[in-house]
Amino acid sequence: MTVADDAAGVRVELTIPAQPAYVSVARLAILGIASRMPFTYDEVEDIRLAVGEACTHAIARVQAADGAHPNVRIVCTVEPRRLQIEVIDDAPATEAPEAAPEASPFDEAQLGGVLIRILMDEVEQRTDPETGAHVLRMVKHLLR
Structure with a gap:
């Protein structure tokens, strides 16, 4: 686990093996x-x-890509009024680049995708243009 302090807030990064048994490690860290x-x-x-749920989905993406990208990264940025979490996997994109921006790599009809959108205040997914990694970004705001 890596911890860094910068202008955007405190950043904590955890890398786990892309294996279901390690989802509990990510849950404990968060x-x-x-x-x-x-x-x-x-x-x-x-x-x-x-x-x-996000880690489970990322692991499934990695395993579907023949496990060539064996890790999932969880990057948390702690800010005064919010917590931002990015779950990152390097599995190849499963969508065509022409796909609509609102299209999701996880099936919205499945419980995991629905839960993530319900539980978090902001959810967005993207492909990092520099690395090609899939990034699922979630934000929870402090309402007090």
Whole structure:
């Protein structure tokens, strides 16, 4: 795990093997990070659940790509009024570049995609133009 402090806030990065057994490690790490902020217990649990679903999806993408990209990165940026979490995998894109920006690489009809959108305040996915990595960005705002 890497921790850095910059103008955007405190950044914590965790890299886990793309194996389902390590989703619990990501959930525990995010639990510790979110608990340091003034979120309610329910909000912390929502964040933990959303990160678990995002990691599960990223691992499935990596495994579908023959496991050539064996890790998933979780990057958390702690800011005064919000927590931003990016779940990043390097599996090749599964969509054509012409796909609509609102198209999601995870099936919205599946429980995981629906849960992530319900539990977090902002959710966006993109392909990093420099690395080609798939990035699922989630934000939870402090409402107090």
